[in-house]
Amino acid sequence: MAVLSKYIDRIAEKYEQTGLTKHAFSYALVGTALLALTIKVTVPYVKNLQEGSAKKSKTKVNNGALTPLVASSDSDGTDEDFKLAEAEKLLVAQQLKKKNNKNLLEPGLNKEFLNQLSRLVKIMIPQALCYETGLLSVHTLCLISRTFLSIYVAALEGAIVKFIVRKDVKQFALVLLKWFGIAIPATFINSMIRFLESKLALAFRTRLVRHSYRLYFKNQNYYRVSNLDGRIENADHRLTEDISVFASSVAHLYSSLTKPCFDLMLIGLALMRSSQKMKANMLLGPALSVSVISLTAHILRIVSPKFGQLVSEEANRYGYLRHIHSRIITNAEEIAFYGGHKVEMQQLRQAYNRLVNQMNNIFTQKLWFVMLEQFFMKYVWSGTGMVMVSLPILTGGGASGSSSADGNGNEDGQGNDSSSSVSERTQYLTTARNLLISAADAIERLMSSYKEIVALAGYTYRVAGMLEVFEETAQGIYSKATVAENDEMNGIIEFRDGKPIAKGRIIYTDDAGNMSISLRAVPVVTPNCDIVVPSLTLCIEPGVHVLITGPNGCGKSSLFRILSGLWPIYAGELHIPRPVEDKPCMFYIPQRPYMSIGSLCDQIIYPDTREDMKRKGITDDELRNILKMVSLEHIGQRDSFDVVRDWKDILSGGEKQRMAVARLFYHKPRYALLDECTSAVSIDVESSIYEVAKSMGITLLTITHRPTLWKFHTHILEFDGQGSWRFRKMDANEQQKEKFLH
Numbered sequence: 001m002a003v004l005s006k007y008i009d010r011i012a013e014k015y016e017q018t019g020l021t022k023h024a025f026s027y028a029l030v031g032t033a034l035l036a037l038t039i040k041v042t043v044p045y046v047k048n049l050q051e052g053s054a055k056k057s058k059t060k061v062n063n064g065a066l067t068p069l070v071a072s073s074d075s076d077g078t079d080e081d082f083k084l085a086e087a088e089k090l091l092v093a094q095q096l097k098k099k100n101n102k103n104l105l106e107p108g109l110n111k112e113f114l115n116q117l118s119r120l121v122k123i124m125i126p127q128a129l130c131y132e133t134g135l136l137s138v139h140t141l142c143l144i145s146r147t148f149l150s151i152y153v154a155a156l157e158g159a160i161v162k163f164i165v166r167k168d169v170k171q172f173a174l175v176l177l178k179w180f181g182i183a184i185p186a187t188f189i190n191s192m193i194r195f196l197e198s199k200l201a202l203a204f205r206t207r208l209v210r211h212s213y214r215l216y217f218k219n220q221n222y223y224r225v226s227n228l229d230g231r232i233e234n235a236d237h238r239l240t241e242d243i244s245v246f247a248s249s250v251a252h253l254y255s256s257l258t259k260p261c262f263d264l265m266l267i268g269l270a271l272m273r274s275s276q277k278m279k280a281n282m283l284l285g286p287a288l289s290v291s292v293i294s295l296t297a298h299i300l301r302i303v304s305p306k307f308g309q310l311v312s313e314e315a316n317r318y319g320y321l322r323h324i325h326s327r328i329i330t331n332a333e334e335i336a337f338y339g340g341h342k343v344e345m346q347q348l349r350q351a352y353n354r355l356v357n358q359m360n361n362i363f364t365q366k367l368w369f370v371m372l373e374q375f376f377m378k379y380v381w382s383g384t385g386m387v388m389v390s391l392p393i394l395t396g397g398g399a400s401g402s403s404s405a406d407g408n409g410n411e412d413g414q415g416n417d418s419s420s421s422v423s424e425r426t427q428y429l430t431t432a433r434n435l436l437i438s439a440a441d442a443i444e445r446l447m448s449s450y451k452e453i454v455a456l457a458g459y460t461y462r463v464a465g466m467l468e469v470f471e472e473t474a475q476g477i478y479s480k481a482t483v484a485e486n487d488e489m490n491g492i493i494e495f496r497d498g499k500p501i502a503k504g505r506i507i508y509t510d511d512a513g514n515m516s517i518s519l520r521a522v523p524v525v526t527p528n529c530d531i532v533v534p535s536l537t538l539c540i541e542p543g544v545h546v547l548i549t550g551p552n553g554c555g556k557s558s559l560f561r562i563l564s565g566l567w568p569i570y571a572g573e574l575h576i577p578r579p580v581e582d583k584p585c586m587f588y589i590p591q592r593p594y595m596s597i598g599s600l601c602d603q604i605i606y607p608d609t610r611e612d613m614k615r616k617g618i619t620d621d622e623l624r625n626i627l628k629m630v631s632l633e634h635i636g637q638r639d640s641f642d643v644v645r646d647w648k649d650i651l652s653g654g655e656k657q658r659m660a661v662a663r664l665f666y667h668k669p670r671y672a673l674l675d676e677c678t679s680a681v682s683i684d685v686e687s688s689i690y691e692v693a694k695s696m697g698i699t700l701l702t703i704t705h706r707p708t709l710w711k712f713h714t715h716i717l718e719f720d721g722q723g724s725w726r727f728r729k730m731d732a733n734e735q736q737k738e739k740f741l742h
C-alpha cells in the first residue's frame with residue numbers, strides 16, 4: 001500500500017509540472033476508481049438480465065414444452081446448465097404450488113411462532129418440577145455465577161494495573177495470585193455452562209422425539225402421513241434432523257439470551273457504582289449508551305433479511321436431497337437393472353443445485369448484514385464506550401483539581417496525592433474498560449440472538465407443523481393438493497372447507513355367533529378422492545372363500561385397504577368382528593412381503609415379539625413345523641432361529657413370499673387377505689399352502705390371476721373396472737377352471 005501511494009505521489013509530482021494540481025490528480029484518481037467499481041457491479045447485472053430474457057424467449061418459441069429448445073450454436077455445457085435450470089424451475093414451481101395450496105403462514109417472528117413455540121415448550125417441559133427444570137435451574141445458577149466472576153475479574157485487573165502504576169510489587173503479586181486463583185472456578189463454570197447446554201438440548205430432544213414417535217405410530221399415522229396426506233414430504237427428516245436442530249437452538253438461545261441479560265444488569269450496576277466513586281454524573285453514560293444501542297438495534301432489525309424463511313427453505317431442500325438419496329438406496333436393484341443412473345444422477349444434481357442456490361442466497365444476504373452489524377457493534381459501540389468511560393474522568397469532581405495541582409508542580413505531599421489519584425483513575429479506567437468489553441459482548445450476543453430467534457422460527461414451524469399434521473391425520477383429517485371437488489363426487493363424498501369428510505362408520509361386532517364381514521353401501525375412494533367403486537354391498541361369512549378378480553386398477557387392493565382401516569370410509573358401514581387377544585380378525589399378505597430387522601424367529605412371528613410368542617406358548621418346534629408347511633425347512637436347518645441376518649437380501653422373491661405365508665400360519669387369523677401373495681411361489685407349493693390355510697379354518701379372500709387357485713374358493717367378486725361389481729357363488733365348472741384351460 002505504502003509503495004503504491006509513494007508511486008502515485010511521484011506521478012502526481014510529474015503531472016504538477018505540466019500544470020495539473022495534486023488535488024485535481026487525486027480527484028481524477030478517485031473518480032476513475034469509482035467508475036471502475038460501478039462498471040464491475042453493473043455489467044454482470046445487465047448481462048444476467050439479458051441472458052434471462054434470452055432464455056425466456058427460447059422457452060416461448062418452444063410453445064410451453066417442458067424441455068427447452070437447444071440452440072445448435074450453444075456448447076454442451078451451457079445446454080446442460082440450461083436444462084438443469086429449467087428442471088429446477090419446474091421443481092420450484094411445483095413446490096410453490098404446494099405451498100399456495102397449504103395456505104400456511106411463512107415462518108417468522110410473529111404470533112403464530114409464539115403460539116407454536118409455547119406448544120412445543122409444554123411438550124419439552126411438561127411439569128414445573130421435572131428433570132428439565134432441574135437442569136434449567138442449575139444452568140441459570142451457573143450463568144449468574146459466571147457474570148459475578150466476570151465482574152470480579154474485571155475489578156482484579158483494575159487493581160493489578162493500579163499496583164503496577166504505583167510500583168507496589170507486594171500488592172501486585174498478591175492480586176495476581178488472586179487472579180490466577182479465580183481462573184480455576186471461572187473455567188470450570190464456563191465448561192459447565194456448555195455441558196449443561198448440551199444436556200438440556202438432549203433432554204428437550206428426547207421429550208420431543210418420544211412425543212412425536214407416539215403420534216407417528218398412533219392410528220397407522222406412518223402410513224397415513226405419506227399416503228393419505230400431502231403436507232409432509234419427508235417425515236423422516238423432520239423426525240430426526242429438524243427436531244435435533246430445534247432442541248439445540250432452544251437450549252442455546254436460553255443461554256444466549258439469559259446470560260447477556262444478567263451481564264448487562266450487573267455490569268450496569270457495577271459501572272454506575274464506579275462512576276459514583278469518581279463523583280461523576282451516574283446517568284449520563286448509561287443514557288447515551290442506551291439511546292445509541294436502541295437506535296442501531298432498530299436499524300439492524302429493519303434491514304435484517306428474513307432468516308426464518310431462508311433457513312426453513314434450506315431445510316426443505318436438504319430434506320428433498322436426502323429423500324432422493326434414500327429412494328436410490330431403496331430401489332438400487334431396479335435402477336441398476338434399468339440402467340437408470342443418468343436420470344437418477346440428474347435428479348440428485350438438481351436437488352443438490354437447489355440446495356446450493358439457497359445456501360448461496362443466505363451467504364450473500366448474510367455478507368451485507370454481518371458487515372453492517374460489525375460496523376455498529378465494533379466501531380459505533382466502541383466509540384460510545386470510549387465516551388462513556390471518559391465522561392466520569394472528564395466531568396468527575398476529583399479529576400480536575402488534582403490535575404491542576406499536578407500541573408503546578410506542587411510539594412511532596414501533594415505529589416503523592418496526585419500520583420494516588422492517577423493510579424485510582426487508571427484503576428477505574430481499566431475496570432470500566434473491561435466491564436464495557438463484557439457489556440458490549442453481551443449486547444452483541446443479544447443482537448445476534450435475534451437472528452437465532454428468527455432461524456428458530458423456521459425450525460419451530462417445521463416441528464410444530466409436523467406435530468399438527470400428525471394430530472390431524474390420526475383423527476382422519478387429511479389435506480392433499482391433488483384433491484379436487486366436483487359435481488360427480490357430491491353425492492358420495494361430502495366436503496367441508498375443501499377437505500373430504502369420512503362419514504362412513506366401522507362397527508366392530510362382539511357377537512360370537514356372527515363373525516361375518518359385511519360392507520353396506522361403502523364406496524371405494526382413493527386418497528386423491530377418485531371414486532373407483534361408487535357403492536359396494538356384500539357379506540362374507542366364515543367359510544366363504546372369496547376370489548377377487550378384475551382388470552388392473554379396478555380397486556381390488558383398495559378394497560383390502562378399506563377392510564384393514566388404512567383408507568377412510570366416506571360413506572356406508574363396515575361391520576367386522578372385534579379382534580380378540582391372540583386371534584387377529586384379519587391378516588393381510590402383500591405381493592411384496594416385508595422383512596423386518598431381526599432373527600429368523602422374528603420374521604415368522606412378525607408383528608409379535610418373543611414375549612408375545614412365549615405368552616402364547618408357541619415353541620421353536622412349532623415354528624419349525626410352520627416352516628415345513630411353507631417348504632422353508634431348509635432355512636430353519638441352515639440358520640438357528642436366533643441368528644440375525646438381512647433377510648430382505650438373503651431370501652429369494654419366492655422364499656420371502658413363503659415366509660409371509662408362514663406368518664399367516666403362526667397367527668391363524670379368521671380371515672386372510674391375500675393380495676397376489678404367492679405369485680412367485682411354485683404352483684405345487686402354492687396349492688399345498690392354500691389347503692393348509694383352509695384346514696386351519698382361515699377364510700380366504702384372494703386376489704389372483706392364477707386359474708389354479710380358483711378351486712380353493714366358493715364365491716367370486718368381479719370388478720369390471722368401470723365402477724360396477726358382481727358378487728356370486730362360483731359354480732362347479734368355474735372351480736375347475738384350470739382343467740378347462742389345459
Ligand SMILES: Nc1ncnc2c1ncn2[C@@H]1O[C@H](COP(=O)(O)OP(=O)(O)OP(=O)(O)O)[C@@H](O)[C@H]1O
Pocket residue numbers: 227526527528532551552553554555556557558559
Ligand atoms: N395411494 C394412492 N393414492 C392415490 N390413488 C391410489 C393410491 N393407491 C391406489 N390408487 C389408485 O386407486 C385405483 C385402484 O388401485 P388398486 O391398487 O386397488 O388396483 P388393483 O385393482 O389392485 O390393481 P392391480 O391388479 O394392478 O393390483 C387405481 O386407479 C390407483 O391408481
